[in-house]
Amino acid sequence: MRAEIVTIGTELLLGEIVDTNAAFIAGRLADLGVDLFYKTTVGDNELRITQELKRAWKRSDVIITTGGLGPTQDDLTREAIAGLLGEELVLHRESEAGMRAFFARLQREMTENNLRQAMFPRSAEPLKNPEGTAPGLMVRKDGRLLFALPGVPIEMERMFLHEVTPILRSAAGLKPLFSRNLRMVGIGESMMAQTVADLIDNGRSPTVAPYAKRGETRLRLTVRAADQAEANSLMEGTESEIRRRLGRYIFGTDAETLEGVAGHLLKQRGLTLATAESSTGGLIGHRLTGVPGSSDYYLGGIIAYDNRVKRDQLGVSDVTLRTCGAVSEETAREMAGGVRLKLGADLGLATTGIAGPGGGSADKPVGLIYLALASGAGITVKRQIYAWDRSGNKEMSAQAGLALLWEWLRDERAQGS
């Protein structure tokens, strides 16, 4: 089965956005075992879109388009597909009703041009869009499959995973690829890769590949199997061997996040958490509350950006702020201890640092950050220096704060206390 992607949008040809949609679809097609031979981008021009679709229709079995399904005059994908098929656009009653219900639920007015989104070529079927108003569409004709997906990444991704994948899987009839990511903190990519060098690129299945992203390292295991159970048993031996060597650093697999795993451990052990954030400005709270059910263990926190807030709300002493400074081990320590007491939590997690671009000195450079975790048993402090921009330094600091929390929970569990 030969697939082809056509991404549609003048903004892609103006270089205003990077085509992450094409990369997402390409990756999922590879997982499904569907060969992708071409990826084309064309602007919001009906004639050129139709031409590209005709060419794709000739040489490929599966065509996936993204973009051009919105409500405006610029959105021409439906018209171009009608042109490809030599069909008219007709109003799809069910989609219209769904759209009206969506607007009613949100108590918003629906304008007439929204109805454009319910117009389909006669032989097309709509694809559900749980994330927005524009349905996608599918055409099955002459042994070809064409899927038109929205351009908004979250809508496209959901529709691809829930609507397109099952259809492609049954059409392809191939054993699909299964992957498992072992996610780590506290170890760098090269050290991790060295520790399992004999398992990487050794020509055997499962394949093992190292990855790194900001503040996290991963090993990805991949096998071809009939189903998840077979995949599990094929991966078992290699995964055990990796865990034997690197298990200490592995906080979770696949979609498990550091905040999710730490949250689960907190809940399991009936512990509550409070945060005191200076340089991370609320990002740790945001990540913790991204986990459904986090209200079971996360009480809340103080964003102590101004020094008066550190003093008045967290009880950091004037002497500490004056002699050690706001970015210091001592301040981090008092912030963590302070928020723990103030909010009556079992654990207090604090950050203070210099995100940049300004505010650094020879002594305390931009990127310097202190992290502290306070428990009934004492306070642990960690010092790091990052060399990213403001946003990267904040991200890395939040990640390091959550890693400190997870490592504390891991080690406490190991001691059986």
Next chain:
Amino acid sequence: MRAEIVTIGTELLLGEIVDTNAAFIAGRLADLGVDLFYKTTVGDNELRITQELKRAWKRSDVIITTGGLGPTQDDLTREAIAGLLGEELVLHRESEAGMRAFFARLQREMTENNLRQAMFPRSAEPLKNPEGTAPGLMVRKDGRLLFALPGVPIEMERMFLHEVTPILRSAAGLKPLFSRNLRMVGIGESMMAQTVADLIDNGRSPTVAPYAKRGETRLRLTVRAADQAEANSLMEGTESEIRRRLGRYIFGTDAETLEGVAGHLLKQRGLTLATAESSTGGLIGHRLTGVPGSSDYYLGGIIAYDNRVKRDQLGVSDVTLRTCGAVSEETAREMAGGVRLKLGADLGLATTGIAGPGGGSADKPVGLIYLALASGAGITVKRQIYAWDRSGNKEMSAQAGLALLWEWLRDERAQGS
């Protein structure tokens, strides 16, 4: 002059990397005023690369390829171009010498397959690569220009800027494109597009195009001009007309963010801000502190996730929590007023809502959010319902909170107070 990009590499079709090269080149072509009509990606397969190049050669004046110039057997761009031109590959003596000098300087051994990189079709000229070993190549034939650039982004970018740009600039003799984005909150995409329907796609310059992303809508004006000053004067009339109709909703242009613009207004007027976040969990604080210099006006906040924190730290009354509930207009009001007093700020911004997926009821559905802004003059409350997932609901809520802040600053300014 019609341009076309062909990016070459199987890794792009496997979705392992995102094609940032194509976006970079597209952006620079737009700046140069060269129209880009197509972007195609093809794998490391000589036949398919040659086919795509032949098609591009037919329909475009300028063809730019990236990738496939390395030393391995997978690198087939030189062969494909030779196939396109019907020429043989010959060793380019000067490039060979340059390559030998490069390796000597780094005191590394040069392997024989590196010499492949000095093989060019007879009518091609090499393009210098100051960042690596692989020279690019240029072909000028039959009124066409073809540039083959390396796939490594830093090498490609340098070569594009230093070697390709001057050639294109003189060949195009065209004025470059200039764009301006007018960024709005408080109005939906369809309503915005309808309000200026006569300016969109009317065949006149500047062109006007609508865009939407979560919680924001945009109009983009584009003109061809000799320089920024000429572009400004060509856009002036249309921009004024848009501002006359939609000015109330426009918070900024281009790279200006809602938190940046609101922060600037706060600073300008010597006002300080504190936040009290429940359902957004720190995301508003995170966005506010993403702006360099935000410590001038943002004091900090309370993440009041647990009801006890709402009561003990923000002074929300037990009666309110019991009778109206944590997600209610009254609680939002008391949170905003409470944090303003507690942190001694001029303004208090609060959020409380149900991010989901659990916690909803018929009365108070998932996605319901209350936003409140407290000032010395009183408290404004806004109610919204969103239908995204947890993360989308949090994002939209934070955006709505910042919009409420900006709208207050806008309206207060309008009153001249």
